[in-house]
Amino acid sequence: xxxxxxxxxxxxxxxxxxxxxxxxxxxxxxxxxxxxxxxxxxxxxxxxxxxxxxxxxxxxxxxxxxxxxxxxxxxxxxxxxxxxxxxxxxxxxxxxxxxxxxxxxxxxxxxxxxxxxxxxxxxxxxxxxxxxxxxxxxxxxxxxxxxxxxxxxxxxxxxxxxxxxx
Numbered sequence: 001x002x003x004x005x006x007x008x009x010x011x012x013x014x015x016x017x018x019x020x021x022x023x024x025x026x027x028x029x030x031x032x033x034x035x036x037x038x039x040x041x042x043x044x045x046x047x048x049x050x051x052x053x054x055x056x057x058x059x060x061x062x063x064x065x066x067x068x069x070x071x072x073x074x075x076x077x078x079x080x081x082x083x084x085x086x087x088x089x090x091x092x093x094x095x096x097x098x099x100x101x102x103x104x105x106x107x108x109x110x111x112x113x114x115x116x117x118x119x120x121x122x123x124x125x126x127x128x129x130x131x132x133x134x135x136x137x138x139x140x141x142x143x144x145x146x147x148x149x150x151x152x153x154x155x156x157x158x159x160x161x162x163x164x165x166x
Contacts, residue, residue, distance in 0.1 A: 018045065018070040024077035032081050039088065042155055045070055046094035046110050047134070060109045067094075068112040075116070079124050090129045091155045092117055097133045130154075 014030075016023040031037050045066040071092065078088060092113050099106035117129040132154050134147060 016070075018066045018073075021073045021076065024073045025080065028077045028081055032083050037081065037084060037086070037088070039086065040091065040155055041074070041088060042091045042093060043071060043074065044093040046092070046097070046113060047136070048095065048107075049136075063107070063109050064112065067110055068116060071113060071116045071120075075120050075124065075127065078127060084126050086126065088127050089155075090117075090120070090127055092129065092131045093134065093151070094131065095134045095136050097131075 014023070014027050016027065028037070046063070048063070071090075074090075078084065094107075094110050094113060096107045097110040097113070114131055117131045120127050120129045132151065134151070136147075138144065
């Protein structure tokens with residue numbers, strides 16, 4: 001759904017269906033018309049709560065839609081913008097994609113996003129892509145505040161690494 005800008009709302013809001021390319025195209029067409037194509041895109045659909053083993057099989061297809069395929073549709077929408085002349089930094093945020101500390105459960109089904117992250121900049125030179133994998137902390141904790149600060153820093157930094165773990 002789309003909520004247009006008006007005198008009370010200076011920012012238009014959008015609700016995207018991760019499986020519909022039309023949603024991504026409409027969003028980027030509106031941004032281009034407004035002269036507001038982003039410099040940084042934070043893709044966070046792959047941050048999820050921990051799940052039991054039996055839930056993983058059920059959620060793998062949905063995870064691929066919100067992960068790999070949504071990134072593919074996003075990249076296609078960006079690539080179809082004729083007025084795009086600047087570099088766009090795409091930060092792909094996930095959790096538990098990689099087992100860093102040894103105790104957290106890993107979600108290897110999220111690793112397909114790394115393929116997109118490596119291929120996109122080769123197919124579209126205007127996109128710089130980075131994957132940031134995090135370890136979720138408890139809400140309302142000081143470590144959650146540090147995590148948010150680190151994410152902001154990582155998102156705003158023009159790093160050359162394609163993969164970062166926080």
